[in-house]
Amino acid sequence: MSKKITIEPVTRVEGHGKVTIHMDNQGNIQQTRLHIVEFRGFERFVQGRPYWEAPVLVQRLCGICPVSHHLAAAKALDVIVGAGTGEGLTPTGEKMRRLMHYGQFFQSHALHFFHLSAPDFLFGFDGDPAIRNIIGIALTKPDLAVQGVMMRKFGQEIIRATAGKKIHGTGAIPGGINKNLSIEERDEFLKGADPLNADKMISWAQDALDFFKSYYVANKDFIDNFAYFPSNHLSLVRKDGALDLYHGVLRAVDTDGNRILNDIDYQEYNNYIEEEVRSWSYMKFPYLKSIGKDNGWYRVGPLARLNTVDFIPTPLAQKEFEIYKAMTNGKPNNHCLHTHYARLIETLHAAEMIRELLNDPDLLGNDLVTKGTKQKEGVGLIEAPRGTLFHHYRINDNDQIEMANLIVSTTNNNEPMNRSVNHVAKAVMTGKEVITEGMMNSVEVAIRAYDPCLSCATHALGKMPLEVSLFDEDNNLIDRKRS
């Protein structure tokens, strides 16, 4: 009897995904698919709106990473107002945006590690779901839980100070920003009462990294082999090859580290990247045109970034990067769960960058906006916490947006997430008759490594259970489990 297993999260509004796993009569995995609903309607929604509204409008798209959309839109509109592509802003404008961005990175990565991934490591993939979260950490390692909560808080406060407010921030505007950092704000972040200061955040980021490394040493085979598969990798890099999460050129490498996209100007991304539509998925599948649909897909996100860059421009993270790269002899790392390792190195880098920026007097400057000759079209790229984010706008003579194209990080990772699910399903479900909580969580762990944002645009509070349904070859339901 062939079987179809469906893992289906349900959200309040939109942005949901489900996993279907097909088995043959012998219990072999024949096909796996991850289906995610994407908001293509949003691109139509912004059409006709004045271009300067875009950095605020796009925050309606996602309540999880609004800062990334805010900044990517602002970068695209920098081009349209003639302020150049990333390098044309005033020092205060660029550095305030960078501070906002690294604050977002820091809090987003901290949330993922302490709330979503560390519990799997601490309690096991088949551990009690009731404690496989930060509450479980609070009970067993209270210091670690406090670190997670306070790292999130620190990052959120950085965002509030730079974006102006928690919801629908207005900090970034076309050509620059609308506020600088006050001396009081700067001093609070640099010298605030323990633990809410930059030095402590760096120290805690190192602690989190050490925690993962200890786990890795004890579980090396498992970590190395979980959903391992070769892939291409794509990200922004600084022009000198450094990790730069805010701006740079677009680089991709293949599984051996050969350049397959060689530091191109992302204004021309359309010449190099295309999106494939597949009948069974609402979400497109991006790929490099030069390689083609079958083999041109790529990973984005922490793992990809540390595969494309040559070095990290902050000392503590660079030291960790060297250790990390040595594990794969300098070659690209294709181990799915090493994404967590890479994410923690980036967390440390973000903390170092925050301190470096806070010590830069340019943040206190008053020259906030650059203007130039207006253009009709602009592309903004940014490395969002979960990967490369593309915003592309074209305006008409009335300054209204007439075309918008967004490729979000989760879309870029569509094919790799599908492949990860396939690898895990084969490893844990082949020949099995009963779907256990551990099996379900293993599939989730594979997807979660990419930190996908499936609940874009609205919080889906308590509305995203997993449902596993087992069907026979005639699609009759024979079993269903809900987490």
Place this chain on the structure above:
Amino acid sequence: MPHRKRMLIYGYGNPGRQDDGLGAAFIRKMEAWLKDHPMPGLNLDCNYQLNIEDAEIIAHKDIVIFVDATVEDIEHFHFSKVEPSAAKVEFTMHAVSPSFVVDLCRKMFHVAPETYLLHIKGYEWDFKESLSEAASENLEMAFRFIIDKLHGQLTFDEAVLQENK
């Protein structure tokens, strides 16, 4: 009187998705009201969603009221007490529930404020920054309910009991 304690009213949701912005709209109404009716000890906050750092924020309060939109089958609004609960974290979720926040607060900081949830019924969830007419009416009713409680003799626990009669 409840309002003499350290109180936080915390709305959440995405105001860019129509009625999902009921929580934020509630806070805006409270801000306007407080200009004419100052209440020492009462703080307001709002965000897109609740998250783990909110456990630290509520640890410093005696009473917390979370305000959220809901699609649940209620008439206009519903006021209930939040009990701590370590409910399973949902698949890839980047947000947590009020009961999760309270439980995390209790386990991390060994305190737990009296916590309530004001659910306001919403109907439309498109990419707009305005509430539907029906949701606006529900917001007004929910707002009046809370104002009455802030002014009145009922404790919030008594209000919950009254709501559930």
